[in-house]
Amino acid sequence: MTVAEPTPLQEQITLLELVDRVLHKGVVLTGDIMLSVADVDLVYVGLRVLLTSVATLDRLQAEGAA
Amino acid sequence: MIRVYAFASQLERLPDLSGVGGAPLEARALEDVTAVVSREVGPRTGDPREDAVAHGLVVEGLTVLARAVLPVRFGERFADDSTLARELQSRLGGIRRALVRVSGCVEIGVRVAAATPPRSAVAATGTDYMHERLARLAEHDAITYELHERLEDLSRASVQASHGAFEAAYLVERSQLDVVQAAVRRFAASHPELTVVSTGPWAPYSFGGDAS
Numbered sequence: 523m524t525v526a527e528p529t530p531l532q533e534q535i536t537l538l539e540l541v542d543r544v545l546h547k548g549v550v551l552t553g554d555i556m557l558s559v560a561d562v563d564l565v566y567v568g569l570r571v572l573l574t575s576v577a578t579l580d581r582l583q584a585e586g587a588a
Numbered sequence: 589m590i591r592v593y594a595f596a597s598q599l600e601r602l603p604d605l606s607g608v609g610g611a612p613l614e615a616r617a618l619e620d621v622t623a624v625v626s627r628e629v630g631p632r633t634g635d636p637r638e639d640a641v642a643h644g645l646v647v648e649g650l651t652v653l654a655r656a657v658l659p660v661r662f663g664e665r666f667a668d669d670s671t672l673a674r675e676l677q678s679r680l681g682g683i684r685r686a687l688v689r690v691s692g693c694v695e696i697g698v699r700v701a702a703a704t705p706p707r708s709a710v711a712a713t714g715t716d717y718m719h720e721r722l723a724r725l726a727e728h729d730a731i732t733y734e735l736h737e738r739l740e741d742l743s744r745a746s747v748q749a750s751h752g753a754f755e756a757a758y759l760v761e762r763s764q765l766d767v768v769q770a771a772v773r774r775f776a777a778s779h780p781e782l783t784v785v786s787t788g789p790w791a792p793y794s795f796g797g798d799a800s
Contacts (some may be wrong), residue, residue, distance in 0.1 A: 530619045540644040547793035548661035
């Protein structure tokens with residue numbers, strides 16, 4: 523894998539990682555945050571897009587190697 | 589409501605950024621620890637993704653302005669200043685210890701997606717399929733363990749997710765950042781069959797430890 527200028531895909535992965543971190547990691551203070559339904563949806567959408575992105579990355583690499 | 593973004597030690601100044609919903613950032617100092625907060629009126633009605641990104645950008649903006657930054661999970665809000673001050677006071681020891689631990693460090697995230705099996709490997713029976721699958725998983729674990737060990741040696745601390753594909757975060761001293769990133773690149777180059785995704789440097793989100 524070569525590392526070059528960030529591609530839109532890499533930017534998307536970075537954004538998803540950022541959202542994943544702020545939602546799931548970081549210090550928990552009150553411990554009773556109620557994530558709204560929208561937030562929960564957001565998490566699942568994020569995961570799906572990330573998985574899709576990894577699959578796409580796989581395919582692009584395979585095409586690049588061929 | 590007071591929204592909390594992060595705790596910091598030796599914060600030079602606030603970043604030139606707005607908080608969630610465009611609210612101005614404020615600093616609340618308690619002894620040697622500074623809480624970075626913003627005020628908001630009523631519940632947020634905007635896109636939660638935008639709010640989460642705004643929170644993350646504030647945290648990242650702080651990392652270059654403080655000796656140590658401890659990110660707070662998105663969505664932590666307190667009714668007023670005195671409630672926040674009480675909460676802070678009761679946790680000050682843990683927050684301070686965590687700030688010392690992450691001082692001078694950034695976080696690097698690494699994910700490795702398992703290689704997809706070649707199409708020719710069609711198992712004859714369910715048992716064969718499970719055996720092959722287990723063998724592949726064991727091989728994947730062995731390969732990623734090699735990477736994990738190498739990165740662990742170069743890091744102050746690490747956490748590994750205990751589910752599915754390899755996912756880990758490393759607490760890396762800034763001076764070691766290039767070495768760690770080079771090690772990930774070498775691993776990716778020597779395993780072209782795997783998809784390696786490395787992100788960061790981030791604020792140390794995964795190393796709040798006993799401040800939580």
